Amino acid sequence: MDSKIKICVIGLGYVGLPLARLFSTQFPTIGFDIDQQRVDEVMHGHDSTSEVSDGLLQEALTRHGLRCTTNIEEIRDCNFYVVAVPTPVRNDHTPDISIILNASETIGRVIARGDIVVYESTVYPGMTEDECIPVIERVSGLTYNVDFYAGYSPERINPGDKEHTVDKIIKVTSGSTPEVAEIVDRIYNTVLTNGTFKASSIRVAEAAKIIENTQRDINIAFMNELARIFNAMGIDTHDVIEAAATKWNFIKLSPGLVGGHCISVDPYYLIHNAQSHGVFPRLMRNARFLNDSMGEYVADEVIRLMNKKGILVRDARVLILGVTFKEDCPDIRNTQVKELYKHLSEFINDITIYDPYANADIVMSEYNIGIVNTLPQQHYDVVILAVAHSVFLTLDITSMLNENSVVYDVKGVLPRDIIDARL
Numbered sequence: 001m002d003s004k005i006k007i008c009v010i011g012l013g014y015v016g017l018p019l020a021r022l023f024s025t026q027f028p029t030i031g032f033d034i035d036q037q038r039v040d041e042v043m044h045g046h047d048s049t050s051e052v053s054d055g056l057l058q059e060a061l062t063r064h065g066l067r068c069t070t071n072i073e074e075i076r077d078c079n080f081y082v083v084a085v086p087t088p089v090r091n092d093h094t095p096d097i098s099i100i101l102n103a104s105e106t107i108g109r110v111i112a113r114g115d116i117v118v119y120e121s122t123v124y125p126g127m128t129e130d131e132c133i134p135v136i137e138r139v140s141g142l143t144y145n146v147d148f149y150a151g152y153s154p155e156r157i158n159p160g161d162k163e164h165t166v167d168k169i170i171k172v173t174s175g176s177t178p179e180v181a182e183i184v185d186r187i188y189n190t191v192l193t194n195g196t197f198k199a200s201s202i203r204v205a206e207a208a209k210i211i212e213n214t215q216r217d218i219n220i221a222f223m224n225e226l227a228r229i230f231n232a233m234g235i236d237t238h239d240v241i242e243a244a245a246t247k248w249n250f251i252k253l254s255p256g257l258v259g260g261h262c263i264s265v266d267p268y269y270l271i272h273n274a275q276s277h278g279v280f281p282r283l284m285r286n287a288r289f290l291n292d293s294m295g296e297y298v299a300d301e302v303i304r305l306m307n308k309k310g311i312l313v314r315d316a317r318v319l320i321l322g323v324t325f326k327e328d329c330p331d332i333r334n335t336q337v338k339e340l341y342k343h344l345s346e347f348i349n350d351i352t353i354y355d356p357y358a359n360a361d362i363v364m365s366e367y368n369i370g371i372v373n374t375l376p377q378q379h380y381d382v383v384i385l386a387v388a389h390s391v392f393l394t395l396d397i398t399s400m401l402n403e404n405s406v407v408y409d410v411k412g413v414l415p416r417d418i419i420d421a422r423l
Helices: 017-024 036-043 054-062 096-109 128-142 178-190 202-233 237-244 266-276 282-292 293-307 337-342 359-367 389-395
Strands: 006-012 028-032 067-069 080-083 116-117 149-152 171-173 194-199 317-321 350-354 380-385 401-409
Touching: 006 017, 006 096, 017 028, 017 054, 017 080, 036 067, 036 202, 080 096, 096 128, 116 128, 116 178, 128 149, 128 202, 149 178, 149 202, 171 178, 171 202, 171 266, 202 237, 202 266, 202 282, 202 293, 266 282, 293 337, 293 380, 293 401, 317 337, 337 350
Parallel strands: 006 028, 006 080, 028 067, 080 116, 116 149, 171 194, 317 350, 317 380, 380 401
Antiparallel strands: none
């Protein structure tokens, strides 16, 4: 069957495009997305997310035959569908599965007997078979595990990470029958350097994915709570972590602003699913609440330092370095810098956010916050390093300051002699 595989990757974002590019090296592959602008950009050989280099993308298009489309008729002759669409949460933190259900409906319109659909989007355990597959059955008129089959292979894309790229990671795979699990595993193994781990069921694979990020969320929340405690005691949290990390089994993490589409979102899917089974996950809920409050905490700390130095808060000129959710990456999804800005702007009128990576139009559209991509040549009463972009580490921050200024280092990467405090 492998020689007859034709792959369609649905969703060409941070996850889907790198995967489609990789699959195209071994299989006929087509990418599908409802965003015509995104499809046009990719077909012209450029990825604005910076996950796939222009060179690799152009090679995929010219040498390997990758093509992308918004036309559903062009994916009808595929037989291995991979769903890599966003699974966000609503404002009340409940799962918003409308996008993945729409993708399932799209598949239902084209899927044929014998085809396989593999979901990569993050879901709660059971969602693939309980929510998505019924949509395909309803639209297609086909019967699950009789006429078509499914698998789940959770995405492990780390935006901006050029070391743990999709071709180099170990991929968890699963299938709706033992035979299909073998096929799914074999297809992924064809393009992966470090192989796969075949889970015992789709539900196990779904659960494994969601605890990966939930574990990190809880661990970072612990570090953020320690930062609050030690800051109140006048102890440098990073010094404490360095000392503790000398023990062989200490997990070394740093406090910070938790954003992005994984760590700040995935736990809510498990929280929601747990509650539907009568379990109230207090630890996960408390971790989410704590991490979501860190933008406000940093704002309060900055204002406290301003008052301590006698800087008039209302008339201060503030520079925030960075708006993306992580360093050297254009991704602004769920960035907690927006919360930092929101709480500072309640008291301060003149706030500039400088980020050379972020798209200013998208930031304005998503958060109604204006940013600049070029650093204004002026002096500031407050400079806050919110994101550790490599370009920021070479800035002469002292030349930007007034005689009496505050420098706050959220990431703990600036020289100590130029900062007033760090998280």
